Amino acid sequence: MYQVKRTGVKRFYFATKYSLQGIKAAWVEEPAFRYEATAALVLLPAAFWLAESGMQLALLLACCFLVLAFEIVNSAIEAVVDRWGPEYHELAGRAKDMGSAAVFMMLNMTWVVWASVAWDNGYLDMIKALF
Template sequence: MPNEKVTGLARFYYATCYSMKGIRAAYSHEPAFRYEVFGALVLVPLSFWVAQTGMQLGLLIASCLLVLMAEVFNSAIEAVVDRAGLEMHELAGRAKDLGSAGVFFTLLMLVLIWGGIIWDNAQASM
């Protein structure tokens, strides 16, 4: 039987199943992802209290989701590099360091967004 591409709602269903499988794998195998999930579980509800506009709420929540997204990409890079071989190689180390840097930048962005919004809201209430 030829390998046919699934389309329509079935494609959406399977894509969602693969995404959930990836999230479970990240949570099961990546301690950093678990820490960031716990952080998001604190920050997302807090964002409803901090935000004064819908735009602020969206930015606060999006910054939390971007950290999780970057960690998933970083974990994917690490998994592929580890699958390729466990011996030390300059390019493997560079790939892992670059993935980690991506996570660092999203964490920095989260701090800047949260800090900026909290600062603006404090200035507005003075």
């Protein structure tokens, strides 16, 4: 069956609607997404406190949103693999592992960026002085 392509404002409306459905599905179905979203609720306001420049703020905020985006992509990969079939296949396992690795790498990049900004702004020196 041929599907009519939407254009203009209708396309934007439906793209937004489907994106919000995806975020809702990630929240409902994926515990890891809920944990990361909850952490983001703490980290996003903290970014405004920690950052001393627009560039630092952009990096801190981008890391938070990228973790969530990577988690959604990982969940999408897992859903497609699981939909294909329950039997084990080496490529399916590899796809799931690689999706998980992408989230893991993004989480590591996030703590490195946050620690670097804290270091540049002297906050780690203050903590080190306490010990």
